[in-house]
Amino acid sequence: MINGLVFTVGTLALALSPATVSTHIRLTEIPVLVVGLAAILAANALLLRSSLAPLDQLASSMGRVDPPRRSDRIDDRGTGDLRHLIASFNAMLDRLETERTSASGSALAAQEAERARIARELHDEIGQSLTVALLALKRAVDKAPTGLRGDLHHAQDAVRGSLDEVSGIARRLRPDVLEDLGLHSALNALCSEFTQATGVDVVKHLDAHLARLDPNIELVCYRVAQEALTNVARHAGADKVRVDLHATDEHLTLRIADDGKGGVVTAGAGITGMRERALLVDATLTIDSSSSEGTQIRLIVPVHVQSRPR
Numbered sequence: 001m002i003n004g005l006v007f008t009v010g011t012l013a014l015a016l017s018p019a020t021v022s023t024h025i026r027l028t029e030i031p032v033l034v035v036g037l038a039a040i041l042a043a044n045a046l047l048l049r050s051s052l053a054p055l056d057q058l059a060s061s062m063g064r065v066d067p068p069r070r071s072d073r074i075d076d077r078g079t080g081d082l083r084h085l086i087a088s089f090n091a092m093l094d095r096l097e098t099e100r101t102s103a104s105g106s107a108l109a110a111q112e113a114e115r116a117r118i119a120r121e122l123h124d125e126i127g128q129s130l131t132v133a134l135l136a137l138k139r140a141v142d143k144a145p146t147g148l149r150g151d152l153h154h155a156q157d158a159v160r161g162s163l164d165e166v167s168g169i170a171r172r173l174r175p176d177v178l179e180d181l182g183l184h185s186a187l188n189a190l191c192s193e194f195t196q197a198t199g200v201d202v203v204k205h206l207d208a209h210l211a212r213l214d215p216n217i218e219l220v221c222y223r224v225a226q227e228a229l230t231n232v233a234r235h236a237g238a239d240k241v242r243v244d245l246h247a248t249d250e251h252l253t254l255r256i257a258d259d260g261k262g263g264v265v266t267a268g269a270g271i272t273g274m275r276e277r278a279l280l281v282d283a284t285l286t287i288d289s290s291s292s293e294g295t296q297i298r299l300i301v302p303v304h305v306q307s308r309p310r
Protein backbone atom coordinates (compact mmCIF):
# COMPACT_ATOMS: atom_id res chain seq x y z
CA MET A 1 0.00 0.00 0.00
CA ILE A 2 2.80 2.38 0.90
CA ASN A 3 4.69 1.75 -2.34
CA GLY A 4 1.47 2.03 -4.33
CA LEU A 5 0.71 5.33 -2.62
CA VAL A 6 4.17 6.75 -3.35
CA PHE A 7 4.03 5.69 -7.02
CA THR A 8 0.53 7.18 -7.38
CA VAL A 9 1.69 10.50 -5.92
CA GLY A 10 4.78 10.41 -8.22
CA THR A 11 2.64 9.69 -11.29
CA LEU A 12 0.17 12.47 -10.36
CA ALA A 13 3.08 14.87 -9.90
CA LEU A 14 4.36 13.95 -13.37
CA ALA A 15 0.90 14.20 -14.91
CA LEU A 16 -0.15 17.47 -13.28
CA SER A 17 3.12 19.40 -12.92
CA PRO A 18 4.65 21.35 -15.82
CA ALA A 19 7.77 19.15 -15.73
CA THR A 20 8.61 17.41 -19.01
CA VAL A 21 11.42 15.18 -20.19
CA SER A 22 12.58 15.18 -23.82
CA THR A 23 13.29 11.95 -25.74
CA HIS A 24 16.95 12.87 -25.74
CA ILE A 25 17.30 14.12 -22.21
CA ARG A 26 18.63 17.63 -21.85
CA LEU A 27 21.20 18.61 -19.26
CA THR A 28 18.77 21.04 -17.57
CA GLU A 29 16.24 18.24 -17.06
CA ILE A 30 18.61 16.00 -15.09
CA PRO A 31 18.31 17.99 -11.80
CA VAL A 32 14.51 17.76 -12.05
CA LEU A 33 14.70 13.99 -12.43
CA VAL A 34 17.19 13.65 -9.58
CA VAL A 35 15.02 15.78 -7.25
CA GLY A 36 11.92 13.76 -8.20
CA LEU A 37 13.71 10.45 -7.58
CA ALA A 38 15.13 11.67 -4.26
CA ALA A 39 11.64 12.82 -3.16
CA ILE A 40 10.15 9.41 -4.04
CA LEU A 41 12.95 7.50 -2.24
CA ALA A 42 12.75 9.72 0.85
CA ALA A 43 8.97 9.45 1.08
CA ASN A 44 9.16 5.69 0.60
CA ALA A 45 11.89 5.28 3.23
CA LEU A 46 10.08 7.43 5.80
CA LEU A 47 6.75 5.69 5.38
CA LEU A 48 8.24 2.19 5.39
CA ARG A 49 10.42 2.97 8.37
CA SER A 50 7.54 4.05 10.55
CA SER A 51 5.28 1.21 9.49
CA LEU A 52 8.01 -1.46 9.98
CA ALA A 53 9.20 -0.03 13.31
CA PRO A 54 7.44 -2.79 15.30
CA LEU A 55 9.80 -5.27 13.57
CA ASP A 56 12.73 -3.71 15.46
CA GLN A 57 10.78 -4.10 18.68
CA LEU A 58 10.05 -7.71 17.74
CA ALA A 59 13.72 -8.45 17.00
CA SER A 60 14.96 -6.90 20.24
CA SER A 61 12.25 -8.71 22.21
CA MET A 62 13.37 -12.02 20.62
CA GLY A 63 16.93 -11.24 21.70
CA ARG A 64 15.75 -10.64 25.28
CA VAL A 65 13.84 -13.90 25.69
CA ASP A 66 15.53 -15.55 28.63
CA PRO A 67 14.25 -18.92 29.80
CA PRO A 68 14.11 -18.37 33.59
CA ARG A 69 12.51 -14.91 33.33
CA ARG A 70 9.17 -13.60 32.21
CA SER A 71 9.49 -11.68 28.93
CA ASP A 72 7.66 -8.48 28.06
CA ARG A 73 4.97 -8.77 25.45
CA ILE A 74 5.06 -6.44 22.43
CA ASP A 75 2.24 -3.92 22.06
CA ASP A 76 -0.06 -5.06 19.32
CA ARG A 77 0.93 -2.27 16.98
CA GLY A 78 1.44 -2.58 13.24
CA THR A 79 -0.98 -3.38 10.50
CA GLY A 80 -1.93 -6.37 8.39
CA ASP A 81 0.68 -9.10 8.31
CA LEU A 82 2.84 -7.34 10.87
CA ARG A 83 0.03 -7.30 13.41
CA HIS A 84 -0.52 -11.00 12.74
CA LEU A 85 3.22 -11.68 13.22
CA ILE A 86 3.31 -9.79 16.55
CA ALA A 87 0.18 -11.55 17.81
CA SER A 88 1.70 -14.94 16.87
CA PHE A 89 4.95 -14.04 18.62
CA ASN A 90 3.10 -12.99 21.79
CA ALA A 91 1.04 -16.19 21.68
CA MET A 92 4.24 -18.22 21.24
CA LEU A 93 5.74 -16.53 24.34
CA ASP A 94 2.58 -17.38 26.30
CA ARG A 95 2.81 -21.04 25.25
CA LEU A 96 6.55 -21.24 26.01
CA GLU A 97 6.10 -19.70 29.45
CA THR A 98 3.18 -21.96 30.33
CA GLU A 99 5.13 -24.99 29.18
CA ARG A 100 8.29 -23.89 31.00
CA THR A 101 6.41 -23.16 34.22
CA SER A 102 4.69 -26.52 34.20
CA ALA A 103 7.95 -28.34 33.33
CA SER A 104 9.93 -26.65 36.09
CA GLY A 105 6.94 -27.08 38.43
CA SER A 106 7.01 -30.85 37.86
CA ALA A 107 10.80 -30.96 38.25
CA LEU A 108 10.67 -29.02 41.52
CA ALA A 109 7.74 -31.08 42.81
CA ALA A 110 9.75 -34.25 42.05
CA GLN A 111 12.74 -32.72 43.84
CA GLU A 112 10.63 -31.88 46.91
CA ALA A 113 9.12 -35.40 46.94
CA GLU A 114 12.59 -36.93 46.71
CA ARG A 115 13.87 -34.71 49.54
CA ALA A 116 10.90 -35.73 51.67
CA ARG A 117 11.60 -39.42 50.93
CA ILE A 118 15.29 -39.09 51.85
CA ALA A 119 14.39 -37.15 55.02
CA ARG A 120 11.89 -39.88 56.00
CA GLU A 121 14.44 -42.63 55.41
CA LEU A 122 17.14 -40.76 57.31
CA HIS A 123 14.77 -40.31 60.23
CA ASP A 124 13.13 -43.73 60.16
CA GLU A 125 16.11 -45.92 59.29
CA ILE A 126 19.43 -44.30 60.20
CA GLY A 127 17.86 -42.30 63.06
CA GLN A 128 16.28 -45.45 64.49
CA SER A 129 19.49 -47.50 64.16
CA LEU A 130 21.52 -44.78 65.87
CA THR A 131 18.96 -44.56 68.68
CA VAL A 132 19.16 -48.33 69.16
CA ALA A 133 22.97 -48.11 69.20
CA LEU A 134 22.77 -45.31 71.78
CA LEU A 135 20.52 -47.38 74.06
CA ALA A 136 22.82 -50.41 73.71
CA LEU A 137 25.83 -48.24 74.60
CA LYS A 138 23.98 -46.91 77.63
CA ARG A 139 23.33 -50.46 78.81
CA ALA A 140 26.97 -51.33 78.13
CA VAL A 141 28.16 -48.30 80.15
CA ASP A 142 26.01 -49.44 83.08
CA LYS A 143 27.58 -52.91 83.03
CA ALA A 144 31.13 -52.05 81.93
CA PRO A 145 34.12 -52.04 84.28
CA THR A 146 35.31 -48.54 85.20
CA GLY A 147 38.36 -48.68 82.88
CA LEU A 148 36.15 -49.11 79.80
CA ARG A 149 33.58 -46.48 80.70
CA GLY A 150 35.60 -43.54 79.33
CA ASP A 151 35.82 -45.13 75.86
CA LEU A 152 32.15 -46.03 75.93
CA HIS A 153 31.24 -42.43 76.85
CA HIS A 154 33.25 -41.24 73.83
CA ALA A 155 31.37 -43.70 71.63
CA GLN A 156 28.07 -42.46 73.12
CA ASP A 157 29.01 -38.84 72.34
CA ALA A 158 29.97 -39.74 68.77
CA VAL A 159 26.68 -41.57 68.19
CA ARG A 160 24.70 -38.72 69.77
CA GLY A 161 26.53 -36.24 67.49
CA SER A 162 25.68 -38.34 64.42
CA LEU A 163 22.04 -38.53 65.53
CA ASP A 164 21.92 -34.72 65.77
CA GLU A 165 23.52 -34.38 62.34
CA VAL A 166 21.05 -36.80 60.80
CA SER A 167 18.11 -34.90 62.33
CA GLY A 168 19.60 -31.60 61.12
CA ILE A 169 19.96 -32.91 57.56
CA ALA A 170 16.42 -34.35 57.63
CA ARG A 171 15.07 -31.02 58.91
CA ARG A 172 16.79 -29.09 56.14
CA LEU A 173 15.55 -31.53 53.52
CA ARG A 174 11.95 -31.37 54.71
CA PRO A 175 11.13 -28.35 56.86
CA ASP A 176 8.34 -29.81 59.01
CA VAL A 177 8.19 -26.56 60.95
CA LEU A 178 7.06 -24.84 57.75
CA GLU A 179 4.11 -27.16 57.37
CA ASP A 180 3.25 -27.15 61.07
CA LEU A 181 3.90 -23.56 62.17
CA GLY A 182 4.20 -21.50 58.99
CA LEU A 183 6.71 -19.27 57.26
CA HIS A 184 7.44 -16.93 60.18
CA SER A 185 8.56 -19.74 62.52
CA ALA A 186 10.36 -21.63 59.75
CA LEU A 187 12.41 -18.54 58.77
CA ASN A 188 13.17 -17.86 62.43
CA ALA A 189 14.47 -21.40 62.83
CA LEU A 190 16.43 -21.18 59.56
CA CYS A 191 18.13 -17.93 60.65
CA SER A 192 19.04 -19.35 64.07
CA GLU A 193 20.53 -22.48 62.51
CA PHE A 194 22.43 -20.30 60.04
CA THR A 195 23.98 -18.16 62.78
CA GLN A 196 24.81 -21.26 64.81
CA ALA A 197 26.50 -22.97 61.86
CA THR A 198 28.37 -19.98 60.38
CA GLY A 199 28.79 -17.41 63.16
CA VAL A 200 27.34 -14.73 60.81
CA ASP A 201 24.85 -12.42 62.53
CA VAL A 202 21.31 -12.32 61.16
CA VAL A 203 19.22 -9.20 61.72
CA LYS A 204 15.61 -10.31 61.31
CA HIS A 205 12.59 -8.19 60.55
CA LEU A 206 9.90 -10.79 60.09
CA ASP A 207 6.26 -9.77 60.04
CA ALA A 208 4.93 -11.57 63.12
CA HIS A 209 1.27 -11.23 62.16
CA LEU A 210 1.64 -13.09 58.91
CA ALA A 211 -1.44 -15.16 58.08
CA ARG A 212 -0.91 -18.67 56.75
CA LEU A 213 -0.39 -18.49 53.02
CA ASP A 214 -0.73 -20.88 50.13
CA PRO A 215 1.68 -23.77 50.95
CA ASN A 216 3.40 -23.31 47.56
CA ILE A 217 4.14 -19.66 48.33
CA GLU A 218 5.47 -20.55 51.78
CA LEU A 219 7.68 -23.28 50.34
CA VAL A 220 9.04 -21.01 47.57
CA CYS A 221 9.90 -18.28 50.11
CA TYR A 222 11.53 -20.79 52.41
CA ARG A 223 13.64 -22.40 49.67
CA VAL A 224 14.71 -18.99 48.30
CA ALA A 225 15.78 -17.87 51.79
CA GLN A 226 17.58 -21.18 52.32
CA GLU A 227 19.55 -20.90 49.05
CA ALA A 228 20.27 -17.19 49.61
CA LEU A 229 21.66 -17.88 53.10
CA THR A 230 23.68 -20.85 51.83
CA ASN A 231 25.18 -18.54 49.20
CA VAL A 232 25.99 -15.95 51.86
CA ALA A 233 27.83 -18.60 53.85
CA ARG A 234 29.65 -19.99 50.80
CA HIS A 235 30.49 -16.92 48.76
CA ALA A 236 29.85 -13.58 50.45
CA GLY A 237 32.40 -13.40 53.27
CA ALA A 238 29.79 -11.29 55.12
CA ASP A 239 29.65 -10.21 58.78
CA LYS A 240 25.95 -9.58 58.83
CA VAL A 241 22.83 -10.58 56.91
CA ARG A 242 19.47 -8.86 57.06
CA VAL A 243 16.36 -10.95 56.48
CA ASP A 244 13.08 -9.05 56.00
CA LEU A 245 9.66 -10.51 55.46
CA HIS A 246 6.65 -8.32 55.27
CA ALA A 247 3.22 -8.60 53.77
CA THR A 248 0.62 -6.22 52.46
CA ASP A 249 -2.83 -7.16 51.19
CA GLU A 250 -1.36 -7.69 47.76
CA HIS A 251 2.28 -8.68 48.09
CA LEU A 252 4.61 -10.67 50.25
CA THR A 253 8.17 -9.36 50.13
CA LEU A 254 11.18 -11.36 51.23
CA ARG A 255 14.55 -9.65 51.23
CA ILE A 256 17.92 -11.12 52.12
CA ALA A 257 20.77 -8.62 52.09
CA ASP A 258 24.35 -9.29 53.12
CA ASP A 259 27.26 -6.91 53.64
CA GLY A 260 29.75 -9.18 51.89
CA LYS A 261 31.83 -8.81 48.76
CA GLY A 262 28.92 -8.89 46.28
CA GLY A 263 29.63 -9.30 42.58
CA VAL A 264 27.19 -12.01 41.52
CA VAL A 265 27.90 -12.32 37.81
CA THR A 266 26.67 -15.66 36.57
CA ALA A 267 23.81 -17.78 37.81
CA GLY A 268 24.58 -21.34 38.87
CA ALA A 269 22.06 -24.03 39.72
CA GLY A 270 21.20 -22.22 42.98
CA ILE A 271 20.15 -18.88 41.47
CA THR A 272 18.47 -20.57 38.49
CA GLY A 273 16.50 -22.71 40.95
CA MET A 274 15.41 -19.57 42.83
CA ARG A 275 14.19 -18.01 39.57
CA GLU A 276 12.31 -21.15 38.56
CA ARG A 277 10.63 -21.36 41.95
CA ALA A 278 9.70 -17.66 41.76
CA LEU A 279 8.00 -18.23 38.40
CA LEU A 280 5.87 -20.99 39.90
CA VAL A 281 4.08 -18.48 42.12
CA ASP A 282 4.18 -15.57 39.64
CA ALA A 283 6.76 -13.81 41.79
CA THR A 284 9.55 -11.46 40.73
CA LEU A 285 13.07 -12.20 41.91
CA THR A 286 15.69 -9.47 41.67
CA ILE A 287 19.36 -9.69 42.59
CA ASP A 288 21.36 -6.52 43.25
CA SER A 289 24.99 -7.26 43.78
CA SER A 290 27.32 -4.33 43.53
CA SER A 291 30.84 -5.15 44.60
CA SER A 292 30.92 -2.53 47.36
CA GLU A 293 27.56 -3.06 49.02
CA GLY A 294 27.09 -6.80 49.18
CA THR A 295 24.25 -8.76 47.66
CA GLN A 296 20.53 -8.23 48.01
CA ILE A 297 17.94 -10.75 46.90
CA ARG A 298 14.36 -9.58 46.77
CA LEU A 299 11.39 -11.83 46.13
CA ILE A 300 8.01 -10.18 45.63
CA VAL A 301 5.08 -12.59 45.54
CA PRO A 302 1.57 -11.48 44.61
CA VAL A 303 -0.54 -13.09 47.33
CA HIS A 304 -3.95 -12.64 45.75
CA VAL A 305 -2.95 -14.75 42.73
CA GLN A 306 -3.55 -18.44 43.15
CA SER A 307 -0.24 -20.20 42.52
CA ARG A 308 -0.09 -23.01 40.02
CA PRO A 309 -0.60 -26.44 41.54
CA ARG A 310 2.63 -28.38 41.84
Ligand SMILES: Nc1ncnc2c1ncn2[C@@H]1O[C@H](COP(=O)(O)OP(=O)(O)OP(=O)(O)O)[C@@H](O)[C@H]1O
Binds near residue numbers: 234236237265268295
Ligand atom coordinates in the same frame (compact mmCIF):
# COMPACT_ATOMS: atom_id res chain seq x y z
N1 LIG B 1 25.68 -13.64 48.49
C1 LIG B 1 26.63 -13.72 47.56
N2 LIG B 1 27.76 -12.96 47.64
C2 LIG B 1 28.73 -13.05 46.69
N3 LIG B 1 28.66 -13.85 45.60
C3 LIG B 1 27.57 -14.63 45.46
C4 LIG B 1 26.49 -14.60 46.41
N4 LIG B 1 25.54 -15.46 45.99
C5 LIG B 1 25.99 -15.99 44.83
N5 LIG B 1 27.20 -15.51 44.52
C6 LIG B 1 27.98 -15.81 43.29
O1 LIG B 1 27.07 -16.23 42.29
C7 LIG B 1 27.42 -17.51 41.81
C8 LIG B 1 26.18 -18.31 41.47
O2 LIG B 1 25.46 -18.67 42.65
P1 LIG B 1 24.56 -19.98 42.65
O3 LIG B 1 23.88 -20.12 43.94
O4 LIG B 1 23.68 -19.92 41.43
O5 LIG B 1 25.60 -21.15 42.41
P2 LIG B 1 26.63 -21.78 43.46
O6 LIG B 1 26.29 -21.31 44.84
O7 LIG B 1 28.01 -21.51 42.96
O8 LIG B 1 26.35 -23.34 43.33
P3 LIG B 1 25.02 -24.11 43.79
O9 LIG B 1 24.43 -24.58 42.50
O10 LIG B 1 25.48 -25.21 44.66
O11 LIG B 1 24.11 -23.15 44.50
C9 LIG B 1 28.28 -18.13 42.90
O12 LIG B 1 29.18 -19.05 42.38
C10 LIG B 1 28.98 -16.93 43.50
O13 LIG B 1 30.13 -16.61 42.77
Ligand SMILES: [Mg+2]
Binds near residue numbers: 227230231268269271
Ligand atom coordinates in the same frame (compact mmCIF):
# COMPACT_ATOMS: atom_id res chain seq x y z
MG1 LIG C 1 24.29 -21.45 45.61
